[in-house]
Amino acid sequence: MNDLVENNNSKHSYLTKTMVILPGLITAFIVAVISKIAAIWLPTLGAATIAILLGILLGNTFLKNPVLEKGTKVAEGKLLEFSVVLLGATVTFQTIAQIGIPGGIFILLQMSLTIVASYILGKKMQFSDNMSLLMAGGNAVCGSSAVASIAPTINAKEEEKGQIITLVNLLGTILMLLLPIIGSLLYGSNILTKSALIGGILQSVGQVVASASMVNGDVVELAMLFKIMRIMLLVVVVYFFGRFKHQRSAVTSDVEVTPKKKNSALPWYVVGFVLFCVINSLVHLPAQLSETAHFFSGWFEITALAAIGLRLDFQKFFKEGKRFLIYGLSVGVIQVILAITLISLLGI
Template sequence: MQKRFAGFAVATIIAILSQFLTHFIPNIGAATIAILIGIVLGNTVLKQPILNAGTKFAEKRLLEYSVMLLGLTITFQTIVQLHWTGLLFIIIQMTITIVAAIAIGKWLKFDDGIYLCMAGGNAVCGSSAIASIKPVINASDDDAGMSITLVNLMGTVMMLILPIIGTISFGHLDMLRGALIGGTVQSVGQVIASATMVNQTTVQFATLFKIMRIIMLVVVVTVFARIHAKNVAKATPAESVEDDIKKGKINFLPWYVLWFLIFCLLNSLLTLPSWIAGTAHFLSTWCEIIALAAIGLRLNLQAFLKAGKRFAIYSIGVGAIQIIAALILIKLLIHV
């Protein structure tokens, strides 16, 4: 516990500072500010090994808790509000994003730890999705950290430009602008911040579309686990893969994703007091911000910049496909 204290405390202080800075730069969001501050400090004045145990704990455990608590903030009933065309839009949009991220990742010669984390992070809910996918595909800390950084940076860019693109493309139709933002932007915080730049009605629609993507998290995790198991099987004897599954080395559903699903079902079937969802949202948000600060502190910027060109092509390519696909699908499927 003492070994973890220093790194955890530093990550928490950065998270508090990031939340404070949102009063002056509200359109970026505390999560993005936290990871950026963490990257700067972690590669300059906070390189001390004594921080490693605490930042590693914060990165791993707090993102898991964030995913779990997210289940208490959403219900399956929200799907009904967007009709079958809204659900169809999300399913096709997520499929295109995942296929594009995997295809571009393979073309750029990244391993499956990178391209599956990128696919899930962009398609579902940013760093929370990557936290869920990482253990089932045995991704390294470096792969997950770089993926989270890329997803958050691209999410920030999309957060800022989509209100403009949405208004140019759809005029003042709030449901369509909400579909564009909620169907593409990565994290929940970025979705809300982006939609807030338009109006409160757009925030409501964007949140509903985003929630629909989050509900698909369990499906994505399960599918990615099987993709990884097949990749492992190609290089490993089938008996060895079966042994790994039995021993729990290859997991198809992490504990916190299971609790996410249980909480979501509970919240859908019962009328829970509003303070439960409020508290869960508060704790989930803080867990994510502290975890992202820790990820920033642990990111090796030198290694990141060394592979910068490939990562830039990858991030921009996936983001551009997401936006173009969403614009086309919304025009074809969603009618107000």
């Protein structure tokens, strides 16, 4: 009898969670469908670009509703992660080889210099050690995911984490829209260079996909490779940030600071992407399977981008104040200048 009651409660709980998610998930999918249709008449923009712009417009006007939050969060997170994994089925070692050693050096230098510059600038503007480190890691690696992974290692407060995530997302959104324009003006039809610019700078996976989609599908593929390289280095960044904060704390205080338990540093979808890429390179998956993976990856991607747009609340950004905005925009300018300089020096 007790087992029956527990099973009923479990089913009820599952149905309740599903019903809570559905409104936002369905809304994001509808925006994606509209974007696909609109892209027929606006091919230069493309469905991905239309999805995120339409999402931003509706999310800050007619569809600004708390009921949609849980569903759009699932769409933004999980669907985009599955999209990245499936993208791995369309990539081979030959594709990765296009990046080459200069591309790898570019990522290492871009990340390192971004971290140093963001931290120094944060301290100059009188932000705390924690906020400066979170800003440095969030912009250098992978946005909100990096901030969430670094925060427990340096004992950051929830308020500090929330403020930096908001700032990093704002900066990423601005750069997401600007980088395709900057790339086209500076590099014309050079796909690899534009991919390095977008994949080497933008904060989140969603922003990379959205920005690269404004150019073309080839740039999406290569920009994601640059981005994956950055995400894979998150493990190293988390470790060194923890060591750095521990040493700083030991110098300024007699009390030994013990970092909180770390989150899993390497996201599962990166592992999935690499695994599919390895399989596709060694076995060479059938064309039909690759096409199916590409089809679902595309729909997951556009629905996720619509959700990102729907969740982007401009009011939150403006609440953070002028000093935060100046810090964020300054870091963005530094990242762009660094990337352009390094791309030129390395001959990418």
